[in-house]
Amino acid sequence: xxxxxxxxxxxxxxxxxxxxxxxxxxxxxxxxxxxxxxxxxxxxxxxxxxxxxxxxxxxxxxxxxxxxxxxxxxxxxxxxxxxxxxxxxxxx
Numbered sequence: 001x002x003x004x005x006x007x008x009x010x011x012x013x014x015x016x017x018x019x020x021x022x023x024x025x026x027x028x029x030x031x032x033x034x035x036x037x038x039x040x041x042x043x044x045x046x047x048x049x050x051x052x053x054x055x056x057x058x059x060x061x062x063x064x065x066x067x068x069x070x071x072x073x074x075x076x077x078x079x080x081x082x083x084x085x086x087x088x089x090x091x092x
Contacts, residue, residue, distance in 0.1 A: 018040060
């Protein structure tokens with residue numbers, strides 16, 4: 001629960017600061033306040049999505065570099081195929 005509480009506090013703080021900047025309570029240059037500040041949450045979401053996409057892609061590419069996990073997965077696939085064949089399920 002402490003971790004969720006810390007995350008909630010952090011998000012509330014960041015959201016509060018963003019909201020203060022959005023309504024003009026923070027001393028920001030006019031260009032930043034009108035053009036950049038309103039799209040910061042969108043930039044954050046896009047950055048997070050890009051990070052997740054790159055991280056998943058890298059881990060998929062690097063999967064063969066873990067020979068133990070690769071062989072274990074191949075063994076589990078073979079066991080599943082054998083089990084399905086024993087139950088007369090056609091797998092092509």
